Amino acid sequence: MTRIVATEPLGVAPTWAVLQRALFDALDEAWRVYEARYCEPDGSLRYTGSMQPRDGADDFYEAFTGWGVLYQLGGSAELLAVTKRHWEAVTEQMDRRGYIADEFELGYDWFHIGEQLTVFLSLCAGDPADESFHARAVRFAELYLPDSPTGNYDQANRMIRAPHNGGGGPRHGVCENWRSYGAELTNMQPYGLPLEDVPGVDSWEDLADPANADAMGKAMWDRLGQGDVAVNLAATSLAANAWLYGHDERFRAWALEYLDAWVARAAANGGIVPDNVGPAGEVGELHGGRWYGGNYGWTWPHGLHTIGMAVGIAVLNAALLSGDPGRLDFARSLLDQVYHLGVDRPVDDSDTPLRDRWAAELGEETATPTFLVPNRYGLGGWFDFQPPQVTFPVWLWQTSLSDADWKRITDLRERGGYDWRTVRDFRNKEDAGHEAPWIAYLQGDNPDYPEQILGVALSQVRRRLALIARDTGEVKDRDIHHWQRHNPVTTEALLQLTTGTPQVLFNGGLLPFRVSYADAETGRPGLPLDVASLVDTVEAGRTCLELVNLAGTGTRRVVVRAGGFGADRIDEVHYSGAETEYPGAPTAYTAPASRPVSRIAAVGASEVAVELPPGTRIRLDLRVTVRANPARHRTTTIEGTS
CATH class of the missing domain: 2.60.40 (Immunoglobulin-like)
Structure with missing residues (x-):
C-alpha cells in the first residue's frame, strides 16, 4: 500500500477539528448513559407493555439507529460488540412477542422493515468477517428469491405477493386493529382517508359512524392488504447486502429483475411509478384500474416521501450491483416529473400535514414563498405540496457524480425561496435534513458550515442527554417510540464532514461512503x-x-x-x-x-x-x-x- x-x-488547531473530536467524545459518553437507562443486562429494551398486532418491532431496533455507523466512522471500539448484542437481544425479545420468524420480521410493510434494517446493514458493513451476520445476510436475502419456500416472490408476474411480507411469507391484510377504521384514530387523521372510494365515506367525520368504520376497515383489508406495492422496492437492499459478501449472482439477478418490473410499469404509466399491482399482476387491479391508491402509496399516507425513498434505495442498489449509473434513470425521471408540477408558495399556505417538520428545517422561512412540489395524488389530483426533500437528488448525485445530477440540485437551490446556507438546530427522525447547507458548503458558498453543523450535533446530543436525565419514571410501559426519541447517537454531521456522504436513506438504504x-x-x-x-x-x-x-x-x-x-x-x-x-x-x-x-x-x-x-x-x-x-x-x- x-x-x-x-x-x-x-x-493553531482548526475549530472544526476540535469540535469533531469533541463530538466523538460526547457520543461515546452518551450511548453509555442511554444504554444504562433503557436496556436490560442482556441488551434488550426495558419494556413489558402492550403492542399492536403487527406494528412495533421496527421501533425496538430503531432504538439503536446510528450505533453501527458511529463505529464505522471511528466511535468507541466497544460499539461493534455492543450494537451486535443489542440487535440479537431485541431480535429474541421480538421473537418472544411473535414478530419474528428465524430472526427476520414475520411480515410487515417495507416502510417499517426498512427502518429496522439500517441497524443490521451497518453491522454487516462494519464487520464483514463476522460469519454469523454473513449467514444472516444470505438467509434474509433468500427469503425473496423465486425458489424461497416463503413464497414472497411471484416470478411469473415479477412481483412480491403482499404489501406485508417477510420471514413468514406473504401476510395478507393490514393491521388487525384496523378491522374497523374509525374516526377515533386521531393520530392517522392528518393523513386523510386510506381509501377515497368507499361508499358512504367522503370525509374523516364519516368514519364516526361504526358502519362506515367497518366498511373502511374491510376495504383496507381486502384492497390494501393484497398484491405488490412500490414500497416493496426497498427489499432489494437485502439482495444487495448479501451480494456484497461474495457476488452471488442469485441476489444480483433477483434485485435487477424486480426493479426492472417496476421500471416497465412506470414506463407504461407515462413515467410515474404506480403504487399498486393486483394479485394477478395488473396495475390498478384492486383500485378500479387506477395506478394510485395502494398501501403506503401515492394517496396514503406519505406519497413521495415513501415512494421516493423506496425507488431511491432500489436504484442505488441497482447501480451498486451493476456498476451502471444509468440505473438511476428510474428515480431521476420520477423526481423530474414531480418537480415539473411544482409551485411557488409559502409552506404556511400549503396543504401539507407536516408543517411541524418543515418548521424545524426552515424556521421563520415557512412564511416565505418557496418551491413546493406535490407529494400525493388522489381522486382530486395532486396535493400535499411540500419543499422537495433534498436528500433524494443528493443521493442520485452522490452515486453518479454526474454534472446533470449536480445541476438538478443546484436548480432546486435557485428555485427555492429560503437560504440554503442557514444551519438550524434540529434533529428529525431520520437524523437528516441538513443537506441544503451542506451542499452550499460544497459549492464554496457556506464556509462556516463545518463548525455550525458540529455545534448543532453537540447541541442535540446534550438535549437527548437532558431528556434522559428528566425521564425518571418507570419505562417498561412507555410508548414504543420512546427509545428512538431519546437515542443520543447522531451521525449526520460526521458522515457529511468526514466521509463526504449524506445520511443514509432511512427506510432501508445501504451506506456507500x-x-x-x-x-x-x-x-x-x-x-x-x-x-x-x-x-x-x-x-x-x-x-x-x-x-x-x-x-x-x-x-x-x-x-x-x-x-x-x-x-x-x-x-x-x-x-x-x-x-x-x-x-x-x-x-x-x-x-x-x-x-x-x-x-x-x-x-x-x-x-x-x-x-x-x-x-x-x-x-x-x-x-x-x-x-x-x-x-x-x-x-x-x-x-x-x-
Missing part, C-alpha cells in the same frame, strides 16, 4: 483516536480532504479508502507538505516559518496509508476513477504498507 507522511505542523477510513494500527474501521477529517470537495474525478492529528505525543496511522464499498480507484494523490525546522529553538518566542510544498504519489489502488506524526496536518487531493472495481464488503485487515 502506498504510504505518505504528513510534514506540515498543525499550529464517498471516503472511508481504517486505523492502520488496530485494523478497525473509522478514524483513529485524535484524528479529525474534513471533506470539502466531491467531484467525479476528485475527492479532497484534510486530516489533522490533534495528539500531542502519539503518531496516528490512517488508511484512506475511496468509493462506496471500495468501488473507486485512487490513481494518484496530490498532497500538502512543508519544509520546516519546527518546533525550532527553545529560546524563540514562536515556531519557525514553514515553506509549503506539494507532492504527488502514484497509488493505483482503492486505498492509501497516511502517517500523521503528533500535531500535524495534511491535505489530500485524491484523483480517482469512479466505479473502477465491483463493490464488495471488505474486511478491516490492513496489509503491509510501502
